[in-house]
Each structure stands twice: as C-alpha cells, then as structure tokens.
Amino acid sequence: MKTSFYLFGILLSLPMCNVMHVNASETSSQQVIPAAAQLCTSCHGAQGQGMGVVGPRLAGLSAEYINNQLTLFQTGKRQNPTMLAMAATVQGDNIALVSEYFSQQAVADIPLQFRGDKVAISDPFEALAFQGDWSRVIPACTSCHGPSGVGGGQFPRLAGQEVSYLKTQLLSWQNGTRKGDVDNMMGNIAVKLTAAEIDGLSEFFANIK
Amino acid sequence: MKLLSILCMGVLLSLPLQANELLTELAPNASTATSSDPLTTLPDRQAALPAVEKKATDEYLQPAPLADIPTGAFGDKVRLGYKLFVNTQQLRDKYVGNELNCVNCHMNAGIKANASPLWAAYFAYPAYRKKNDKVNSFQERIQGCFSYSMNGKAPASGSPELVAISAYSYWLGMSGLMAKYNVAGPVPELSDVELVKGAKRDDFPMPKAISEHLDVTALSQLPGRGFPKTPQPELAYSPVRGMTVYQAHCQVCHGEDGQGQMIAGIAALPPLWGPQSFNWGAGMHRVNTATDFIYENMPLGKSIQLTVQQAWDVAAYVNSFDRPQDPRFKGDVSKTQATYHQHQGYYGQSVAGNPILGSESYPVFPLKKSVKQ
Numbered sequence: 001m002k003t004s005f006y007l008f009g010i011l012l013s014l015p016m017c018n019v020m021h022v023n024a025s026e027t028s029s030q031q032v033i034p035a036a037a038q039l040c041t042s043c044h045g046a047q048g049q050g051m052g053v054v055g056p057r058l059a060g061l062s063a064e065y066i067n068n069q070l071t072l073f074q075t076g077k078r079q080n081p082t083m084l085a086m087a088a089t090v091q092g093d094n095i096a097l098v099s100e101y102f103s104q105q106a107v108a109d110i111p112l113q114f115r116g117d118k119v120a121i122s123d124p125f126e127a128l129a130f131q132g133d134w135s136r137v138i139p140a141c142t143s144c145h146g147p148s149g150v151g152g153g154q155f156p157r158l159a160g161q162e163v164s165y166l167k168t169q170l171l172s173w174q175n176g177t178r179k180g181d182v183d184n185m186m187g188n189i190a191v192k193l194t195a196a197e198i199d200g201l202s203e204f205f206a207n208i209k
Numbered sequence: 210m211k212l213l214s215i216l217c218m219g220v221l222l223s224l225p226l227q228a229n230e231l232l233t234e235l236a237p238n239a240s241t242a243t244s245s246d247p248l249t250t251l252p253d254r255q256a257a258l259p260a261v262e263k264k265a266t267d268e269y270l271q272p273a274p275l276a277d278i279p280t281g282a283f284g285d286k287v288r289l290g291y292k293l294f295v296n297t298q299q300l301r302d303k304y305v306g307n308e309l310n311c312v313n314c315h316m317n318a319g320i321k322a323n324a325s326p327l328w329a330a331y332f333a334y335p336a337y338r339k340k341n342d343k344v345n346s347f348q349e350r351i352q353g354c355f356s357y358s359m360n361g362k363a364p365a366s367g368s369p370e371l372v373a374i375s376a377y378s379y380w381l382g383m384s385g386l387m388a389k390y391n392v393a394g395p396v397p398e399l400s401d402v403e404l405v406k407g408a409k410r411d412d413f414p415m416p417k418a419i420s421e422h423l424d425v426t427a428l429s430q431l432p433g434r435g436f437p438k439t440p441q442p443e444l445a446y447s448p449v450r451g452m453t454v455y456q457a458h459c460q461v462c463h464g465e466d467g468q469g470q471m472i473a474g475i476a477a478l479p480p481l482w483g484p485q486s487f488n489w490g491a492g493m494h495r496v497n498t499a500t501d502f503i504y505e506n507m508p509l510g511k512s513i514q515l516t517v518q519q520a521w522d523v524a525a526y527v528n529s530f531d532r533p534q535d536p537r538f539k540g541d542v543s544k545t546q547a548t549y550h551q552h553q554g555y556y557g558q559s560v561a562g563n564p565i566l567g568s569e570s571y572p573v574f575p576l577k578k579s580v581k582q
Contacts, residue, residue: 119288147477155472
C-alpha cells in the first residue's frame with residue numbers, strides 16, 4: 001500500500017523532475033548529477049531540495065550523514081520499504097558519490113537563533129529546542145543540532161525540513177523502526193517526547209525557513 | 210609495548226597523588242602572596258569544591274521559571290546573567306579565550322543539580338580558605354572560571370558582567386528557597402555591591418521564614434551542589450583503557466581529536482582538549498573532578514550511563530593531552546607542577562611517550578583569530 005503510494009509519487013514527479021533539471025543546468029553553479037543519483041531526484045528533487053511528502057530534503061545534510069543513513073537503510077537498522085529498495089541501487093563508491101552530490105546542494109540561508117538569545121520562551125516547543133527539559137533529561141535540541149537546528153556532521157539539519165518527515169522520524173524511534181544512531185543518542189531522546197511534543201517540535205523546526 | 214609501560218608508570222605515579230589530594234586542600238600557597246602582577250599571581254581559585262555525597266533522598270531546590278524574572282533594572286541584570294552564562298562567546302576576546310561557554314560544564318544554564326549549579330554556589334560564598342589560598346566573594350569565584358575554564362581574562366570586580374552573573378545566580382537560588390518555604394512576593398532586589406558578595410554571611414538579608422529552617426552553613430551545602438563524588442575505581446585509572454571508552458561513547462560528539470564540532474561558527478559540541486578548551490589551571494583538568502562531571506553528566510542526555518571505572522578511565526584519557534598553559538606558569542613547568550599540581554592530573558608528566566604536558570602548552574587568552582584548530 002505504502003509502496004504503491006510512493007511509486008505513484010515517482011510517476012507524478014517524473015515530469016517535474018525534468019523541469020528542475022533544466023533549472024539546474026541554468027544555474028551553472030550546480031554540479032552535474034551523478035548517474036547513480038538520477039533515480040533519487042524523482043523523490044528528493046534535482047538539487048535534493050525535497051518534494052514534500054514524497055521525499056525529504058537532502059540538501060543541507062552532510063555527506064557523512066547521508067552516507068551513513070544509506071548504509072542504515074541497506075542493513076535494515078533503519079526500516080523504510082521505499083528507501084530499502086532505493087538504497088540498494090547505490091553500492092560501493094557510488095554511495096560516497098551520491099552523498100557528496102546531495103550534501104553540496106544549497107539550502108536557503110536562515111536567521112540563526114543561538115542558545116541563550118532568548119531568556120523566557122513562552123512557546124513550549126521553542127523552549128524544548130533551545131533549553132530542553134532537564135527534569136526529564138532532555139537536552140536542548142540545538143545543543144546537538146546546532147543554532148536554529150542547521151545541523152552539521154552526523155547531526156542532521158532540522159530547520160526547514162518537511163514537517164511530516166520530521167514527525168515520522170521521531171515516531172519511528174519510538175516504535176523501534178529507526179535505529180543505528182551511535183550509542184542510541186537520538187533514540188534516547190525521542191522516546192522521552194510526548195505525542196504533542198513530537199507534533200509541536202516537528203512544526204517548529206519545519207517552519208524555520 | 211613502550212607505550213603501555215609508560216602509561217603504566219603514569220598510573221603508578223598517580224597513585225600516591227591520590228592520597229595527597231586531601232592535604233593540598235589545606236596547604237598554603239606561599240607563592241601567591243605578594244607580587245603585584247595579577248596575571249602571574251592568580252590564587253588557586255579552582256581548588257576542588259568539598260565533595261558532597263549524593264543521596265537517593267536528596268531533594269533539590271527548584272528555581273522559579275525564567276519567565277518569572279521581573280521586568281525592570283534588576284530583572285535586566287538577571288536576564289543578562291543568563292545570556293552571558295549560556296552564550297559566553299559574546300565575550301570572546303574581551304574576557305574569553307576559548308570556544309567554551311559556562312553552560313558547557315554547568316548544565317542547563319547553571320540550574321541542573323549535580324552539575325555545579327549556580328543556585329547552590331551562591332549560598333556558599335564568600336568562602337574563606339586557609340592562608341592566602343582563599344576564595345573570597347562570589348564574584349572572585351566567577352573570575353576564577355574566566356581565567357581558567359574559559360582560558361580568558363577575568364572581568365574586573367564589580368563589572369556589569371560579574372554583577373549580571375551574580376544577579377542570575379542569586380535569583381535562581383532565592384526564588385527556589387522562597388518557593389520551598391512559602392515566602393510570597395518577588396525575589397527581593399539587592400544592590401550590585403551586595404550581589405557580587407554571595408550569601409554566606411551573617412549580614413545577608415535572608416527572609417526569616419527561610420533562615421529559621423536553614424542556617425548559613427546549611428545553605429552553603431545544599432544538596433546538588435558541585436559535582437557528586439564518584440566512588441573510587443576498582444583499578445587505578447588508565448588513559449589506555451580510557452581511549453576505548455572515548456571511542457565508543459564520546460568521539461561521535463567531541464571528535465576523534467577531542468576538538469568538538471563547530472556548527473554555524475560556534476562549538477556546538479565543545480572541545481575537550483587542545484587550544485580551544487579549558488586550561489591547565491581549570492578544575493576540570495583534574496582527573497577526579499572530570500570524573501565526577503563525566504560520570505554524572507556525560508554522554509549528553511544520558512545522565513549516568515558509564516560504569517565508575519569507565520568514567521575514571523575516560524577522564525584520565527581526556528586530561529592526558531595538552532591544552533592551554535596554566536596561567537600561573539612562570540617559565541618552569543616543574544615549579545608550576547610542584548606548587549599547583551599536587552593532585553590527580555597529568556600536568557608536568559609525560560603520557561605515552563609524548564612531551565611533558567605543560568612544556569608545549571597552548572597560549573593563555575589568545576585572540577580568536579590567532580588560534581589555529
């Protein structure tokens with residue numbers, strides 16, 4: 001069921017993909033899409049900019065992180081039927097090549113908010129993001145994901161990511177279908193979040209644009 | 210083989226030091242008494258805090274939420290204190306000489322119990338120590354953290370920065386006490402001069418409803434103060450074993466080379482050694498103090514995950530690399546070691562055949578642009 005939805009998504013997005021391809025060659029700063037990444041663009045966009053619910057944004061993630069996630073999909077530590085199939089199409093050197101390509105795609109500049117910029121934060125989700133909730137040993141999300149959640153290295157960018165995707169990820173740690181983060185460091189936090197917090201935090205980060 | 214045997218030596222060497230630790234608490238520090246140059250004569254303001262035993266029944270003070278900080282001039286000082294404490298990089302090159310922020314070690318903006326919380330510290334100063342090696346007012350203790358933990362230059366006594374951090378600490382502590390003992394109204398305002406002194410003094414304006422429950426001494430030992438003492442390890446701590454712990458549980462965040470990770474221009478994951486971390490005068494360079502911090506607070510978000518042995522070993526590993534020089538160093542590592550390093554630490558020693566730690570240390574209070582990573 002889920003798979004057919006995604007396939008549908010691919011079909012829908014194929015024509016769009018061409019359009020974006022043209023755009024990409026117009027803006028000459030973009031590098032050429034490696035062959036192994038062609039397939040990916042149908043769900044993630046030619047510049048990895050994401051295509052809503054079809055596929056999350058890959059631009060703004062580090063090569064190291066993308067590389068690692070592809071391996072996690074391949075080994076089933078991170079379970080997603082679509083990406084299990086897709087990750088299988090990239091092997092060997094292509095993993096690095098594809099990861100490199102998407103990591104080099106630009107994301108919009110956003111105004112940065114640092115921990116400590118605001119003292120009293122009335123929005124409970126913004127407070128979690130910048131101050132955490134230490135009564136439950138939840139550190140501020142931005143202490144690992146960086147100011148405004150821009151991410152870096154193995155910490156993925158959250159700012160501006162598709163809202164439903166962020167939500168799915170936090171839920172999949174809770175239901176055990178996403179694993180493989182070193183020492184369970186994100187899983188350990190995700191399991192402490194309430195359903196309302198997962199919704200609120202996903203909205204909060206998705207809206208940082 | 211060589212590496213191993215040298216490390217073993219290091220461990221053997223450190224055993225007697227363990228026993229000496231308590232003695233240094235009382236030892237006077239003659240060398241800090243006279244000279245007039247403030248930079249080279251810093252007293253040992255990073256001396257170990259009295260270790261408070263952690264008990265399961267401990268109840269920690271609950272400061273009021275930050276939203277309760279009042280509007281107006283006093284509240285503004287409290288808010289500034291919070292901001293400086295969490296984002297201390299605002300003071301880079303002015304008072305700060307590394308990539309750290311106070312909040313990196315005093316977790317949750319100085320609120321988390323057992324991570325040396327400000328609300329407990331405030332009632333423990335002024336603290337008089339034997340002879341010349343005394344910690345005076347609260348602001349002087351903060352100055353110590355600027356000089357050592359922040360590898361910087363302490364703001365002058367009475368400066369807006371020290372007033373602000375003192376005001377924030379006072380507000381946290383007092384709001385917590387008032388809530389606990391049902392004292393109504395806002396936290397009473399104090400003048401700048403009063404604020405920087407700390408509250409361990411008979412002339413401190415403490416509401417009666419509080420002082421009838423807790424006298425000055427009890428207030429200076431609130432549960433949750435400092436970093437709780439980790440039990441002794443079964444085996445003498447070892448940086449060799451510590452490396453394995455580091456690779457499994459710390460490296461992912463603090464980096465293979467201990468340099469942390471920069472995100473958007475700030476060390477979101479702070480460096481643990483090297484030119485951008487705390488210097489050889491900071492409390493955290495002592496293996497025991499680092500153990501206490503790590504055992505209770507690291508890996509981030511886990512609270513206690515490591516075994517006691519792992520915590521000691523990894524603390525030894527982290528502190529077996531070079532870092533910025535001890536600001537009290539006057540050109541002779543062995544003298545600095547003899548005067549200030551009679552405790553569990555590697556200053557003045559060679560670990561794993563590397564140069565003697567302290568002999569090639571990084572500069573104290575360098576300008577940001579001059580530091581190469």
